[in-house]
Amino acid sequence: MRIQRAKNNVALLLAAASVIVLPGAAMAQGTATAGIAINDPLTIQKCGGCHQRDSSGMMKRLSYIRTSPEVWDQAIKRMIRLNGLKLTPAELHDIVRYLSNNNGLAPEEMKPGFFDIEHRTTGYQDDYVPNPAIQKTCNNCHSIGRVLSQRRTRDDYEKLVQMHIGLFPGSATTFRPQRAKPVADVNSPAHPNETATGGISMEYPHATNPPSNAKAPGDIALDYLASAQPLMTPEWTAWRAAMHPQKLAGTWLLSGEQPGKGKIYGSVVITPGTTDDQFNTSVTYSYVLSGTTVKAAGKSIVYTGYSWRGRANPPADAASHALTSTAVPSGWREAMMISRDGNTMDGRWFWSSFGELGIDVHLIRAGAEPTVLGTDVSSLQSPSKGTVKIYGGSLPASLKPADIDLGVGVAVTKVISVTPAIATVEVEVAKGLPVGMHDLSIGRVSVKEALAVYDKIAYVEVEPDAQISRLGGVRYPKEYAQFEAVAYAAGPDGKPGTDDDVSLGPVPVRWGLEEFVSTPDDDDVKYVGSLDDSGLFTPNVEGPNPQRKKQANNFGVNNYGDVWVVATYKAPDGGELKAKSYLVVTVPDYTLYDQPEVAQ
Ligand code: HEC
Ligand code: HEC
Structure with missing residues (x-):
């Protein structure tokens, strides 16, 4: 594979000159801001044809961005897709690794967006959004995790926005919406910028009638990003100085929790891999509830000195996203952050097509001294x-x-x-x-x-309180939904439903689906899918269902719908406690933003 490198590069250099015409502004540089020198020969060779490097090692764009391996990988994939860049998988891997180490994020900077890399599909984006300026703009289209896990110069954020407008013209209305008309104006002739039918989105994220000198949401977002997430930070300077290859070989003790399956305990034996940032793993763990034991062998790489990406028992086709959809995995991907002292790791192991099934894990180095998990x-x-x-x-x-x-x-x-x-x-x-x-x-x-x-169980809750599942299984993968019933005691104040309530952990319940009545003759519960006795929801297949004729024209409709997921807990005193969660079962995800190859 590597033999082709020289040949590709000739083609690339020839292609480069003609390709740069893309969103012109994005490549216009002329910044005097200090950046990060790029000194890796492969990166210079592959990227330098378009991203020129000056005598001080500054490369256009690359020197002004720091981000996660996933975002580097995604950007490089676009270079391949749209700009004709040619790389072997091994070269892609080496460049992602160099850039993640040289232009990466400090652990403190990575933390807020790490949920994205852990493929946490439940919860609310709002919980992670630090500022409304980026919620109604960047978060309109994608996970806020991607936005949080980068640092750039202001100039480079501007180019990022230009790239979006160039590639996804719809984002222009998000960044710079047309002014909403004053209410009194509603029946007057349309503004020249609008189509007569109101084809341009009139939505203004911050106010219905902003003052005419109000800043556009895109500019507010830019101001926020440039000041809150600048290229150079004390955290990065400190981490860059402290960063060193972690000596992780040895035995680690594992504890974790898998929603629906409960606690797990086990061990991970780590042995050195081919380079000082690569490792082999041998994992054994058991579920406390069922006693089931899982064994797997894996490989991993550590980026930026702390960011573990691994894979255990990968399928024969390593490019495949779908590892397994079973509740007890036979293979999974791993995203963990290693603590600064190198003695603990925390993160998530995940599987199924969207990583929606997974275990929250904690690893601690085993030693001769007693340890408790x-x-x-x-x-x-x-x-x-x-x-x-x-x-x-x-x-x-x-x-x-x-x-x-x-x-x-x-x-x-x-x-x-x-x-x-x-x-x-x-x-x-x-x-x-x-x-x-x-x-x-x-x-x-x-x-x-x-x-x-x-003292006693005051109530039971179904967690998460709402979830999305996606139909699939024919052409597109199913997105499963795992629910869990958790018992609570009223805290010291004796009142249930207040902040001091104490979680008592998951409890066994009887699971069921009930109609969420939203239309006359609502029949979703018959079609959306099924729930097993561990709270795992399996959606039905995608595509029109000839059995489900809802429309006047007699065409079958999809198996989509919204339902209640209901848990019934039988208390020791014979009484019953009920709780429910809202489940939306929708069409497949036709585009999958995932960078599985950043793992080994
Ligand atoms: C054939 C020309 C070409 C080559 C080769 C090329 N790029 Fe680019 N790159 C571009 C253009 C054009 C843009 C601006 C438009 C865009 O962002 O897609 C860009 C933008 C970028 C950005 C900014 C994207 C963002 O998130 O704002 C990154 C990062 C990047 N390139 C990385 C690379 C890396 C790494 C390589 C080498 C592995 C590379 N490029 C090779 C043409 C190229
Ligand atoms: C109109 C929808 C939309 C909006 C709004 C949007 N993005 Fe994106 N963004 C995308 C898509 C789609 C991609 C994937 C590009 C690709 O296919 O390579 C992307 C990619 C990215 C990437 C990955 C880097 C790269 O070069 O691919 C970053 C970082 C990013 N966006 C940040 C932002 C920020 C910051 C904002 C707000 C200022 C924002 N996005 C607003 C749709 C959007």
């Missing part, structure tokens, strides 16, 4: 007696009840058995304890908020 249960009732399994590493065979601390009122009365990984103990929870989270410690090691102590 957590317990099998999420909560203990006051008063009660029972057994608790404590998961950890290097737990001493001599472990005594007095070595284990579960907080005031929770006494460990007996150690039933100990292996290096699991201690099974008997506990006695005193009467009348206040509702709250308890830490767990063994000797000097501890887990914060390991379990909750509660």
Whole structure:
């Protein structure tokens, strides 16, 4: 593959001169701003034909951007798609890796947008949007994660906006909408900029009648980005100085939580790969609830000294997005951030076509000293007696009840058995304890908020409170939706539904779908798909369903619809608690923005 490099480059240099005509403004440079020198021979060779490099190593565009491996990868794919750039997969990989290390993000800068890389599909974008200026502009089209995970000069943000307008002309109305007309004007002849039928969007994100000198939303967004996410930051300067290849080889202890399947515990053995930023992994973990054990072998790469991208048991076709859609995975992708001291990693392992199924994971280096990870249960009732399994590493065979601390009122009365990984103990929870989270410690090691102590379950909630699933399975992949029922105790104030309520963890429930009545004779519940007894929703197939004739013209319609996902919890006292979540089942995602090749 690599032999072709020289040949491609000749073609590229020849092509370069004629290709630059694209959005002209985007390539016009002339900035005096200090940038980041690009000194990698392959990057210079492949990109320098168009992105000229000056004697100080500054390359147009590239020197004025810092971003995640995913965004670098996406931009380079466009260079291939639209600008005729030719790269082998290995060259793409090497360039993404160089740019992510040389023009990357500090861990603090990456964190707010990392949910995107972790493929978290639930929750609300609003929770991550730091400023309304970028919500109604950039967030109109894509995840805010992509916007948060970049740093540029103002000049380069302007070029980014120009690129959008050039490639997606619709974005012009988002960045610079036509002024909304004063209300009194509604029946007057149309403004020359508008079509008679109002073809241009009149939506103005900030006000219906902005003053005539108001800044366009796109300019407000630019001001925000240029000042909040500038090219040079103290965080990056500090990280660049501290950055070094992480020595990750060794055994790591794994704990995690998979919605619908509960807690997992296990280990990851990391061995060095071909270069100092590549690793091989051997993973074993078990589900506490079902006892099912999963084993997998994987590979990973660490970008920018902290950003882990891995893959375990990849399918034969590594380019395939769909790893598996089963609730217990046979393969997955991994996105984790390594802590600065190099002793813990946190992130998500995900699978299925959109990464919508996954496990929140925490890894900690195993050592000769005891380590604690957590317990099998999420909560203990006051008063009660029972057994608790404590998961950890290097737990001493001599472990005594007095070595284990579960907080005031929770006494460990007996150690039933100990292996290096699991201690099974008997506990006695005193009467009348206040509702709250308890830490767990063994000797000097501890887990914060390991379990909750509660009086009684006040209510149950279905999480997330709303979700989208996509029809698929014929031409396009299905997007599944996983729900979980979580019990809550009313906190110290004794009132349910207030901020001090305490989560007691997932509880087993009976699942069902109910109609969300939005039209007469609403029949969505019959067509959208099915929910299994772990709260996993499987959508129906896409495309018209001849069995579902809703329209006067007698054509079959799709299996789309909106329904309630209902959980019924049977309380120990025989009573029932119900909760529900809103599920929208819609058409397939016809475009998939994903950069799976940034992982190994
Ligand atoms: C054939 C010419 C050509 C080559 C070769 C080329 N680019 Fe580009 N590049 C462009 C043009 C034109 C633009 C502006 C339009 C756009 O953003 O797509 C651009 C813009 C960019 C941007 C800015 C996109 C953004 O997010 O704002 C990045 C980053 C980039 N190129 C990276 C690269 C890298 C890395 C290489 C080499 C692997 C490369 N380019 C090779 C023509 C080229
Ligand atoms: C009209 C919809 C739309 C709007 C509005 C929009 N984007 Fe994009 N953006 C896209 C699409 C589509 C792509 C993918 C481009 C491609 O296919 O390469 C993209 C790509 C990107 C990328 C990836 C880098 C690259 O070169 O591909 C970044 C970063 C980005 N947008 C940031 C922003 C920011 C910041 C804003 C707000 C100022 C914004 N976007 C507004 C549609 C939009």
